[in-house]
Amino acid sequence: MAILLYQKTITLRKEVFMNTKVLIEAIGYTGSALVLVSFLMVSVVKLRIVNTIGSVIFTIYAFIIHSYPTAIMNLCLVMINIYYLVKMSNTSQNAREYDLVKVSPDDSMLQYTIERQKDDVEKYFPGTTDMVSDTNTAFIVCYKGAPVGVFAGTKDENGCVDILIDYCVPEYRDFSIGKFLYANLQAEGISSVTFSGPDTYHQEYLSKNNFTKSGDRYLKVL
Template sequence: MNYVEIIGYVASILVAISLTMSQILKLRVINFVGAVTFAIYGYFLGAYPILIVNTFIACINIYYLIKMYKTKDQFDQFEVTGDSTYLNRFFLHYKDDIQLFFTDFKYENFEENKIIFILRNMRPVNLIVYNEQDNGITEILLDYTIAEYRDFLNGKYLVSMFKSMVAEGDNRQLVSKATNGAHEKYLYRLGFSKNDNGLFVKKI
């Protein structure tokens, strides 16, 4: 196997990986790298159709990446109650995915706690279930984001949202239980720290 074949295999793998991405940003970035690699492969082969097509694909990816970078997402939130019809439909639609990350969460949890949907460009993308305790703790029971929007921007908005709810001079902590390694990484990135009880805590 020579180096040209290796370039071709690498390009194929990158394009294949890009098509498995649920997040559009990751898809565009990896597909761009794959297209550039394929263009290089086409150049070394002298296969100009491969070079031209993949150069064009790379340019399309650059265009959309620049567009995504310049576009500022708009966030908002709205509160619902446990008997909300929309909440019921949302939960049933995403139930299997929710339980992959929050295995202990049940529909009955909605009845006893506060529920907020985070909107991103007017699309409900994040479901938050929490309760506020008298000891200054806000316990987050569910922080579920649909797959296409798992890029930490929702989490940053979540923290700022809770900060805006706290009265000046009030000391309050966000507390969350990590459900897996990916969730731990997410909480650490949002500035949570792990306490002696294995819970993740962030002062707001």
């Protein structure tokens, strides 16, 4: 009887050990996968956020298996990521980093930027890339002289612009361009903006920039 009980205890301990080992390995694989996936992301902000999460998980794994050099390396990665995330957050809030350039709807740089990003623009604003020249109001948002966002729409006599395109390149898709843009449009004689296009991929952006839905369109008073 005692031998049988001992054997059951040993078996149970082995099962617990195996389950614990599997759990620990799962933690390690999860951390590694997140770090790897982060490098596939276009947005630098998302890359650093996901990389930080992966590094934290892998740090825990490294401490569990007593791999202290690996743990220290990943802790350093976490601190580096946090440093740059804070720096990017401060930069995003600084409107002076961007420049708003008013252009004509048929401006060559505007057309070039839209054409260069055509597939992505069409994803967010289907069927609009060939209609920009029909609008009467357009702006390019630049960062250090490079175009990173475009805005085009039709302005009525009351200063309300019906937005056709309000697009920013993936690398700067952290809502900072939108905040900068709408903080400066009033100085350009625009009192309000509306958007009535598809919102499948645009809803979060509209919400972050305080648009309110009214019927089948979104409205923002400046």
